[in-house]
Amino acid sequence: MKPDAVKAKGNQTLRSRLMRLVLIPLSVILLIDIAGSYFVVRHVANGVYDVELNEIARELLLHVTREGNDFGFNLSAEAERTLFLDEEDDVYYVIRTQTGNLLAGDPTLPVPKQLRPGKETAYYDDVFEGKPVRVAVLRGQPLIHPAVEPVYIQVAETQVKRGRYMRTLLSQVILPQVLLILIAGFLIWRGVAQGLAPLRRLQHEVGMRSHLDLSPIHTKDVPGEVEPLVGAVNDLMTRVDAVLGLQERFIADTAHQLRTPVAGLKAHIELALRENDFSQVQRALGHLYTSAERLSRLVSQLLSLARNEPHNVVANFQPFDLNQVALRATQDWVPHAYKKDIDLGFEGADKPVLLNGEAVRVTEMINNLVDNAIRYTPSGGRVTVRIMQNDAAHLIVNDDGPRIPVEERKRIFERFHRLLGTHEEGSGLGLAIVHEIATLHNATIVLEDDVDGVGNTFTVSFPISHADDQS
Structure with missing residues (x-):
């Protein structure tokens, strides 16, 4: 499947989100504008046609008369038909006195609403005979023989x-606005699409990459808002590349180191299978046991090295006493030192040396240092483990082994590095494991000549920030 065809399920696209954030406010504004336009158009339409209703009411007022205490109305039927002639709307009227007496017109028209003081004409909407009507109410006095008591003239239409006129006005006002919103929406859609084009190109570039290609993504033409994300991805890929490089190196080194002992095991097995002499078979089995023990130690160290890679470790630091950890680790190596006739000693600090770290890994580091010292110290020599504290916590291991040249002291902590001229068998991983555990604890390792001029001194210094306040 091509990368462009891959769709995120359940996740909203950035384009749709931007379109929603822009078009929803525009739509709300359009609805508000339509509502406002409706009220404006209605006011305009009423203003136009209310004038006609007022003129009809005033014309009717001209035909109201008063004789003594009696009101009269003298509009002829022909004049009435002419006055109310309308091809589209029905017009009704009624004339009442202030006391409610009917003078003329349709008595079924509802009683008019009260006019506000000082207002001569009022307009309102009502329903008559099931049809919406516009009503004008005129309060006035007959022009001929005016009376003190006014009359009320209602004209309903x-x-x-009005509706046709309002629809015409609304279409003329709203249609251009709707068209403008549609054009704006299209332009916004196009603009968002063009603005997101660099992201699509970035998606295509990443999607077409091989899973082995961890080179940085080019930030050219990448929007400024996305550049920090691309930078973070590049940083992640750099770290992943480093981890994969370490893994590849580990696998290659492991394959190389395991090849020799496995071949030795096969050779001893073949030799044992060919022997008929029981004593020779036992001898071959002895060699097999020795080879298997070396292979087991090599595998154990390889696993330890992989386990202590700083990139692979999730540290769980807890307070512990370096004095007690070093003492127990040293005691475990007494039998091995006794077999080689080596004087293994321990000199602890005067008080507890509290560190914040992983006691198990520090024990493993001490084991590798002591193992290395015993392995290379000749029979009758001395190995001493010391704990000191001043401005830092120090783990010191002295041995009487062959002096390590200055030019080799930096390489001695590399994986599978072994000194030439030594006859002791080893994988070259012990000091590499020590270096990884020290790095995990932010400690430093210094290799110097022993103070007595014979052998070497390994000093692991833990910074004071890793030591708790001592009681």
């Missing part, structure tokens, strides 16, 4: 013309 259905809203066919």
Whole structure:
């Protein structure tokens, strides 16, 4: 499947999110504008047609008369038909006195609403005979023989013309705005698409990469908002590349180191299978046991090295006493030192040396240092483990083994590095494990000549920041 065809399931795209954030406010603004336009258009339409209703009401007022205490209305039927002639709307009227007496018109028209003081004409919407109507109420006095008591003239008109006029005005006002919103939405959509084009190119570039290609992603043409993300991905790939490099190196070194002991085991097995003499078979089995023991130690050290890689370790530091850890580790090596006639000693500090770290890994580091010292110290020699504290906590291992040349002291902690001229068998991993554990604890290792001029001194110094306050 091509990268462009891969769709995120359940995740909203950035384009749709941007479009929603832009178009929803625009749509809300359009709805508000439509509502506002409706009220404006309605006000305009009422203003136009309310004038006609007011004129009809005033014309009716001209035909109201008063004789003594009696009101009259003298509009002829023909004049009435002419006044209310309308091809689209029905017009109704009624004339009442202030006391509610009917003078003329349709008595079924509802009683008009009260006019505010000082207002001569009022307009309102109502329903008559099931149809919406616009009503004008005129309060006035007859022009001929005016009376103190006013009359009320109601003129009601259905809203066919008004509705058509409002729809015409609304279409003229709203359609351009809707069209403008649609054009703006299209332009925004196109603009967002062009703005996201660098992200699509970046997606294509990453998607087409081989799983083995961990080179940095080019940040050219990458938007500034995305550049920190690309930088973080590049940093992650750099770290992944380093870890994979270490793993490849470990696998290659392991394959190389295991090849020789496995071949030796096969040779001894073949020799044992060919022998008929029981004593020779026993001798071959003895060699097999020795080879298997070396292979077991090599595998154990390889696993230890992989386990203590700083990139692979999730540290769980706890307070512990370096004095007690070093003492127990040294005691475990007394039988091995006794077999080689080596004087193994321990000199602890005057008080507990508390560290924050992993006691198990520090024990493993001490074991490798003591093992290395016993292995290379000749019979009758001395190996001493010391614990000191001043500005830092120090683990010191002295031996009487062959002096390590200055030019070799930096390489001695590399994996599988062994000094030439030594006859002791080893994998060259012990000091590499020591270096990894020291690095994990932010400690430093110094290799110097022994103070008595014979052998070597390994000093592991833990910074004071890793030591708790001592009681």
